[in-house]
Amino acid sequence: MAVLTKLTHVTRYVYDRPVLLSPQLVRLRPAPHGRTKISAYALKVAPERHVLHWQQDPHGNWLARLIFSEPTTEFSVIVDLLAEIAPRNPFDFFIDETAADWPFAYAPDLARDLAPFLALEGEGELFAAYLATIPRERMPTTDFLVGVNRALHGHVAYEARLQPGVQSPEETLARRAGSCRDSGWLLVQLLRRLGVAARFVSGYLIQLRADVETPDGPAADSADLHAWAEAYIPGAGWIGLDPTSGLLAGEGHIPLAATPHYRSAAPISGVYGAPAGTETDFSFRIEVARLDGPGASRPIPDAAWVRLDRLGAAVDAELQAGGARLATAGEFAFVPAEDDGAGGRGLADDLLRRLAIRLAPGGLLHHGGGPDWALSLHWRHDGKPIWRNPDLTAPERQPAPADAETACALARGIARRLGLSRRLAIPAYEDPIHLAEAEESAGRFETPEAPVHLAGLSDAGPGAPAAYVLPLGRCPAADGGWQSEAWHLRRGRLYLVPGEAPAGLRLPLAALPAEDVVRTALSVEPHGGRLCVFLPPVDDADGYLTLLAAVEATAEDLSLPVHVGGHPPPADPRFAVLRATPEAGAVVIGLPPAAAWTEVVTVATVLYEEARSCGLGTERFAPDGRAASAGGCLLAGGNPFIERPDVLRSLVLYVQRHPSLSYLFFGPSIGSAGRAPRLDEGRPDALSELEIALSRLPAPGEATGPIKPFVGDFLAIAGRGEIDLGSLLSPDGAGVIACRALATPLDARLALAQHLLFRALIAWFWREPQQGCFTRHGTALLDRFLLEHFVWRDFLDVLADLERAGYAVEPLWYEAQREARFPYVGGVERQGVSLELRGALEPWRGDAARPVERLQVRVAGFDAARYVLACNGRRVPLVDTGHAGIHVGGVRFPADLPLIFDIVDRRSMRSLGGAGYSPAFPGGQPGDAPPVNAREAAARRLARFQEIGHTPGIVALPSEEPPGEFPTTLDLRRY
Numbered sequence: 007m008a009v010l011t012k013l014t015h016v017t018r019y020v021y022d023r024p025v026l027l028s029p030q031l032v033r034l035r036p037a038p039h040g041r042t043k044i045s046a047y048a049l050k051v052a053p054e055r056h057v058l059h060w061q062q063d064p065h066g067n068w069l070a071r072l073i074f075s076e077p078t079t080e081f082s083v084i085v086d087l088l089a090e091i092a093p094r095n096p097f098d099f100f101i102d103e104t105a106a107d108w109p110f111a112y113a114p115d116l117a118r119d120l121a122p123f124l125a126l127e128g129e130g131e132l133f134a135a136y137l138a139t140i141p142r143e144r145m146p147t148t149d150f151l152v153g154v155n156r157a158l159h160g161h162v163a164y165e166a167r168l169q170p171g172v173q174s175p176e177e178t179l180a181r182r183a184g185s186c187r188d189s190g191w192l193l194v195q196l197l198r199r200l201g202v203a204a205r206f207v208s209g210y211l212i213q214l215r216a217d218v219e220t221p222d223g224p225a226a227d228s229a230d231l232h233a234w235a236e237a238y239i240p241g242a243g244w245i246g247l248d249p250t251s252g253l254l255a256g257e258g259h260i261p262l263a264a265t266p267h268y269r270s271a272a273p274i275s276g277v278y279g280a281p282a283g284t285e286t287d288f289s290f291r292i293e294v295a296r297l298d299g300p301g302a303s304r305p306i307p308d309a310a311w312v313r314l315d316r317l318g319a320a321v322d323a324e325l326q327a328g329g330a331r332l333a334t335a336g337e338f339a340f341v342p343a344e345d346d347g348a349g350g351r352g353l354a355d356d357l358l359r360r361l362a363i364r365l366a367p368g369g370l371l372h373h374g375g376g377p378d379w380a381l382s383l384h385w386r387h388d389g390k391p392i393w394r395n396p397d398l399t400a401p402e403r404q405p406a407p408a409d410a411e412t413a414c415a416l417a418r419g420i421a422r423r424l425g426l427s428r429r430l431a432i433p434a435y436e437d438p439i440h441l442a443e444a445e446e447s448a449g450r451f452e453t454p455e456a457p458v459h460l461a462g463l464s465d466a467g468p469g470a471p472a473a474y475v476l477p478l479g480r481c482p483a484a485d486g487g488w489q490s491e492a493w494h495l496r497r498g499r500l501y502l503v504p505g506e507a508p509a510g511l512r513l514p515l516a517a518l519p520a521e522d523v524v525r526t527a528l529s530v531e532p533h534g535g536r537l538c539v540f541l542p543p544v545d546d547a548d549g550y551l552t553l554l555a556a557v558e559a560t561a562e563d564l565s566l567p568v569h570v571g572g573h574p575p576p577a578d579p580r581f582a583v584l585r586a587t588p589e590a591g592a593v594v595i596g597l598p599p600a601a602a603w604t605e606v607v608t609v610a611t612v613l614y615e616e617a618r619s620c621g622l623g624t625e626r627f628a629p630d631g632r633a634a635s636a637g638g639c640l641l642a643g644g645n646p647f648i649e650r651p652d653v654l655r656s657l658v659l660y661v662q663r664h665p666s667l668s669y670l671f672f673g674p675s676i677g678s679a680g681r682a683p684r685l686d687e688g689r690p691d692a693l694s695e696l697e698i699a700l701s702r703l704p705a706p707g708e709a710t711g712p713i714k715p716f717v718g719d720f721l722a723i724a725g726r727g728e729i730d731l732g733s734l735l736s737p738d739g740a741g742v743i744a745c746r747a748l749a750t751p752l753d754a755r756l757a758l759a760q761h762l763l764f765r766a767l768i769a770w771f772w773r774e775p776q777q778g779c780f781t782r783h784g785t786a787l788l789d790r791f792l793l794e795h796f797v798w799r800d801f802l803d804v805l806a807d808l809e810r811a812g813y814a815v816e817p818l819w820y821e822a823q824r825e826a827r828f829p830y831v832g833g834v835e836r837q838g839v840s841l842e843l844r845g846a847l848e849p850w851r852g853d854a855a856r857p858v859e860r861l862q863v864r865v866a867g868f869d870a871a872r873y874v875l876a877c878n879g880r881r882v883p884l885v886d887t888g889h890a891g892i893h894v895g896g897v898r899f900p901a902d903l904p905l906i907f908d909i910v911d912r913r914s915m916r917s918l919g920g921a922g923y924s925p926a927f928p929g930g931q932p933g934d935a936p937p938v939n940a941r942e943a944a945a946r947r948l949a950r951f952q953e954i955g956h957t958p959g960i961v962a963l964p965s966e967e968p969p970g971e972f973p974t975t976l977d978l979r980r981y
Contacts, residue, residue, distance in 0.1 A: 008043070008092035008830075010297040011212055013229050015085040017274060020287040024077035030276035033208070033263040034085045035060075035068035039244070040209075040261050046088040053078045063270070065205075067263040072276075083274065088297070089260060091214060093944035096254035101147055102241030108150040109142075109201055112240065120238060122266040123203035127195060130176035136161070137199055147239060151247060152254070154196065159252030162189045172268045187233035189249040191268050194235045203238040207246065208271040209261040212294055229294035231273065236264060305822030306755040314755070314819055315607065318762045321769050321813065322603040330653075330772045331644040333599035334606060334761055338613065338750045339592045339637035340622035350588030351381065353622055355402035357593065358383045358586055360616040365609065366582070368392060370554065371399045373571040375508060375540065380587040380596075384575050387582055392551065393570075398558055400567035405535025410470045412566060416537055417474035417530040419560035424488045424553070426476070432493070433471030434509055434529070437501040473509035473531035475500060478542055479524040480549050488553075491524050508533070510540025510572050528553075528572075540572035547578040592637065593622060599643055599742075606761055614754035624750045627937045630901070631946030632845060633826060634936075637681075638750035639730075640760060643742035646768055647734060651703040651713045654743070656771035658700065658729055661747075662686060662693070663781045665791040666801035668728055669847055670823055671760060672747040677788065677849025682728045682746035686780070686787060693780045695723050705775075752826065752940075759819040770811040789972040792847040793862040794828035795887060795894045829944070831861065832951030836919035839873060839909050840866045843923065843951065846896055857901040858979070861923070864894045865909075873918075874910040874963060878903075881964040882976050896975040901925060903978060908957050915960050922955035 015034065032051075036044045049070060051058065057073040104110060112120060129137075140154060162178060167185040175192045178184040184192070190206060197204035211232035213224040234248040234255055244264070246255025263271040306314065325332050342353050355371070362369045362383055368391025370384040384392060393399065400406045410433070417431035481487040493500065496517065503512040510529040518525060526542035539557055544550040554570070561568045575581055585596040595613060600606045617623070626634045647654040661667045668684050669676060678687040685692050699719040717731050726732060730744040745764060751757045783791070790796040801820065808815045831843040846860040863882055865875055868891050875882045877897050884893035899905060902925045908917040937943035967976060 008090035009214060010045070011089045011091050011214070011227075012295045012297055013085070013087050013089060013210060013212065014293045015210070015229075015231075015290070016082065016292075017084075017290045018080065018082040018288070020289075021079050021081075021278075021280065022285045022287075023281065024079055025278040025280035025284060026077050027072075027074040027081055027278045028276050030072040030074075030081070030274060031272075032070040032072060032083055032274050033067060033271065034083065034273055035070065035262065036087065036089075037067050037209075037261040037264060038062075039066065039264070041094060042257050042260050043090040043092070044087055044260075045090055046086075048084075048086045050084040050086070052080055052082040063263075063265075065263075065265050065270075067265070067271075081278075089212060091212060091257050092948055093941040094257040095942060095945040095949065096246070096256050097148070098945065098949055099239075099242035099245065101239055105147055105240040107144050108147045109144070110147065110240075111201070112203070116240065120203040123205050123238060124198050124201075125266065126198055127175075129195075129199070130174075130179075132179040133175050133195070136179055137196065140196075140200065151202075151237060151239075151245065154200070155193065155247040155249055155254070156252045158189060158193055158196070158249045162192065162249065164189070164250050185233075186248075186250045187268060190233040190235050193247060193249045197235065197237050205236050205238075205244070205264050205266055206233065206268045206271055207236050207255075207259075207261050207264045208233045208268075208273060209259060209263070210292075212258040212260065214258070214296070227294050227296065229292050231292070232259070233268075233271075234259065305753070305825075306759065306819055310816065310818055311755055313814075313816065314759060314762060315603075317814060318603040318607070318758070318765070321762065321766050325765070325769050325772070328769075328772055330646050330650075330769065331601060332642065332646055332765065332768055333601040333644045334765060335597045335599040335641040335643075336610075336748075336757070336761070337637070337639045337641070338595045338597070338624070338757070339589075340595065340617045340624060340750070341592050341626045343621045343623060350591075350593045352403040353620060354381045354586035354588050354593045356620040357595070357617055357622060358584070359396065359399075359401075360620060361584060361612065362396065364612050364616065366584070368394060370570065370575070371396075372574050373402075373538070373569040375511060375572055379571075380585045382574060382586070383584045385582055386580050388580065392554060392575075393558055395558065395562065398561045398567050400536040400569050406537070406567045408532035408535055408537045410472075410474075410532065412564070413471070413474045413530040413532050413537060415564055416539070416560055416566060416568070417476050417528070419563060420528065420530075420539075420556050421476050421490070423556035423560055424478075426478075426488060426490045430490045430492060431474050431476040431530075432500055434473045434475045434500045434502050434513075436472050437504055472502060473529045475509065475513065476528045476530075477524040477526070478528045478553075479526050480544065480546070486546070486549060486552075489524060491522065493522060494519050508538065508540050508571065510542075536569050537566055538569040538571055541570065543573045545576055547576055547580065550575050589637075591626075594637060599641065601644065603762075603765070607758055610757050610761075611754045614757070624752050625940050625943070627940075627943040629936050629946075630950075631937055631943040633829070633943070638748050639682075640745040640748050640764055641742055642745065642764065642768065645741060646772060647743060648713070648741045650772065651716070652705060652775040653768060653771045654713075654731075655700045655703050656776035657743075657767065658685070658696070659776045659778065659780065660767065660771070661729060661745075664800055664804050665783065665787060666797045666804060668747045669791060669797050670801055670820070670827055671751075672728075672749055676847055677851075680850045682726065682730070684728045684747075684787075685724055686783060688727070689723065692723050693782070696720065697779055699723070751823070753822075756822055759823075763815065763820075766808055766811075766813040766815060770808065770813065774811065785971045786974075788849060789896070789974045790885075792849075792860060793894060793896050793974070794824065794844050794846065795862065795864065797828070797847075798824055828862065829947055831923070831947060832921065832953070834919070834921045834953050836909050838867045839918065841875075841907060841909065841921060842866075843907075843921070845947070848898075858898060859901045860896055860898045860975070861905075862894060862896055863907070864892070866892045868893050872912055874912060876908045876910055876917075876957075876961070876964050877905055877976060878978060878981075879957070879962075879964055880976055880978065880981065881966055882907075883967055883969075883974055885974055894974075897978065898975050899978040905978075906955055906957060908961060910961050910963060912963065915963065917956040917958075917961050920956035922952035924950045924952065 051072060055076055059071045061069050063069050163183040165183045172191050173184050173188040175195045178188045178192045194204040194206050209232055210229055212229045214227050215224050234246055236244040236246050238244055246259055248255050265271045358371055358381055366383055366385035370393040372382045372384060374380055418428040421428050421431050477490045477493055479489055481489045502509055503514055505512050509531045513527055515525055528542055529540040531538045582598045584598055587594040597609055628634050662685050699716050703716055714735060717734050720731050728747045730746055733742045748760055805815050805817060829845045831845060833842040842864040844862045846862045848858055848860045875884060882895045884895040886893055904925055905923040908920040910917055937946055
């Protein structure tokens with residue numbers, strides 16, 4: 007949705023004696039051709055006794071002519087306007103094929119029209135020299151414009167020059183510095199000399215601080231008078247180029263005057279008559295303010311956050327007082343801004359290193375057991391270090407010395423540190439029989455590019471050891487030492503099992519004699535320019551720490567950074583772990599469980615800050631600009647679900663009764679085929695079966711019975727659904743459930759608002775268990791509850807329940823979730839009836855050949871007895887919201903179908919007006935690449951909405967649609 011922004015511009019001239027003003031020309035009204043919508047405008051002039059005439063100059067710009075009849079000591083002009091700053095893609099234009107490449111020539115008729123914008127002024131030597139540096143080879147016109155603009159930005163430094171007038175191009179090039187008007191006029195002359203019609207533009211530049219701070223973005227909202235250039239390209243029209251920033255003009259550029267020469271674009275021009283020696287005091291100021299609050303990615307203001315944090319602490323205190331030892335954790339999916347070349351492992355490695363500094367000094371960075379295993383950060387709650395020197399952990403993306411010789415030295419050094427014979431560390435080789443077979447099969451590939459992996463993951467050359475292996479196990483004696491032995495191998499050498507896994511997973515254990523005692527081993531393998539130490543399984547934490555100390559001490563002796571992988575530390579209450587799993591296009595971070603609210607806040611805040619610092623974000627979009635789910639979930643554990651099964655029953659019941667808890671926070675892939683379907687989205691008998699299962703759980707105060715049968719029934723019916731009980735009874739995750747209806751939020755405060763919501767629900771259920779049966783939503787679940795109005799109304803009911811329970815959870819904290827899940831598409835007002843379109847949810851249909859979309863249509867000021875809302879000639883079924891004149895409905899349609907909405911008057915049988923919604927990328931703009939950020943995504947969505955367009959002439963009144971199973975939705979696929 008657009009950010010409603012108020013701009014106030016005050017210009018004041020104060021004279022020390024009365025003066026007589028000549029007619030003054032004021033060019034401070036946004037030009038008609040501007041793309042930013044100006045919803046209100048006011049011009050106030052002093053002295054008040056004046057005559058104002060609005061007119062348009064020869065170029066279509068608004069011009070205020072002011073006539074004064076009396077002397078005055080002050081002349082002031084105040085501009086106040088409201089601008090709707092909505093993201094716009096400056097590259098959203100199409101160039102005629104005759105001008106697709108530069109250089110090009112204008113058609114004769116067009117060249118005559120553009121003659122004033124091709125006029126040249128005197129050129130000097132510096133101008134000619136700079137002009138000669140511009141490449142002349144044929145290139146796409148867009149690339150040419152971007153290149154010329156960016157090069158000039160780098161050549162001329164910006165300075166805030168307060169002197170009146172505009173420098174000549176020669177003077178600007180001589181100084182290599184100038185104001186925006188200087189560089190803008192220079193760019194106009196350069197483009198004209200290169201055969202491109204150009205005009206000078208003066209206007210306002212509004213810059214809004216991004217919701218998520220960026221290094222090159224403005225630190226605060228600002229506005230100022232500005233100047234830039236526009237180039238005329240056939241097919242595209244006038245394209246704004248801002249050499250001050252080196253970028254194309256965007257939604258914040260509001261033109262006031264666009265003219266062939268800068269002399270015709272002065273904001274205020276005119277003279278005055280006064281006695282000699284009259285002094286003038288000139289001042290101006292420009293203020294800008296938002297009127298509609300912060301954006302979607304940082305929606306919780308500081309004052310509201312203080313209230314949220316205070317409530318989180320209160321819920322925490324109530325849980326502890328009631329004996330509920332609740333701990334919450336979460337999984338967050340972060341999306342890399344660009345491919346790191348290592349499948350996300352490089353970014354995961356960077357992020358864990360940053361988190362170790364802030365959350366876990368002395369922690370162990372564990373690189374898993376193979377290229378597809380999760381990376382993890384392990385540390386001790388008591389602060390004692392596990393791994394003392396982080397420099398001895400090799401970075402994922404920086405090779406270190408690693409070959410068979412260094413692997414041998416490290417393995418034998420570890421053996422010595424453990425009090426074992428160095429000779430027990432033996433070389434391991436790739437199996438020559440397998441290598442020969444692979445060499446033979448390689449010749450059967452038809453193309454030489456077909457990859458053949460002959461040596462697993464090792465960096466060892468042909469014939470060299472692939473790894474060094476140290477048989478290693480704990481002594482059975484009470485001293486807890488280490489033991490090893492020489493493995494007796496029938497082939498004389500240790501040959502690894504063929505495959506691409508690390509050497510530690512390819513040991514030929516089945517070939518060892520039965521009498522061998524030690525059947526686990528530590529291995530050291532050169533891979534990817536690093537030494538990878540694969541640790542064996544160790545049952546006791548103290549033994550694992552002893553082994554790690556030996557590895558680190560040996561690495562320090564040899565000055566060799568290593569990767570520690572293999573088996574992670576054993577489960578121990580002293581240890582905490584944070585995992586990072588590289589997946590396709592994302593890095594999933596699993597946070598450790600935290601019982602205290604303050605710990606939840608600290609960890610989530612640090613995670614988001616450090617993820618952003620190393621190039622990871624949470625924004626993922628489809629090519630048409632719709633948000634795509636990045637995954638994520640909330641984990642809740644402790645004793646509430648084991649000691650009080652009624653709390654689990656309450657949670658299952660309450661979430662099913664309120665679809666908003668599923669659809670407000672989850673990604674777009676909902677429905678029975680989605681990633682985590684609701685209980686009532688799958689089997690038709692699921693609710694009845696689960697009601698029977700829930701009835702067997704003990705009530706509060708009853709003797710706690712076994713919940714294993716219930717968990718078995720639940721998993722058999724619901725599987726890995728929205729509420730996942732798969733880990734509830736597992737040894738390493740006892741009491742933990744996963745709430746999978748939570749996509750990764752855009753901001754840490756949003757994530758914490760989600761945590762608080764579920765912590766408050768569990769605190770309430772601990773005190774007041776829910777009773778009764780499931781709600782049979784029927785087809786309304788995939789009809790009404792896919793629309794923003796019904797989801798938000800249901801969520802407000804949830805917040806009202808929490809309010810009655812004593813938890814003042816505010817809707818403001820979740821407004822951004824609402825906007826992200828149901829993005830604003832566009833709106834118009836026609837004859838007192840306003841029409842608004844928002845994105846709606848759509849169940850995932852798998853790999854459907856024809857994508858389907860859904861919109862919510864909301865009308866206000868709508869008299870259903872007089873008007874009919876039609877879409878493509880079909881009546882949209884509207885539901886009365888209970889507020890006078892406000893109705894909502896849904897439209898489901900193929901994504902490539904253009905839509906025309908009409909507000910039809912029953913009396914005249916004509917359309918009062920309407921709006922249009924184009925297929926993705928109207929006009930055939932290619933859309934293979936997804937948007938790079940939220941601004942581009944919003945620009946793509948908004949570009950599909952047209953404020954003009956309706957059915958002309960007499961309109962046949964569409965008949966009412968048969969109610970069917972989905973009475974709130976018009977499905978245009980039927981027609």
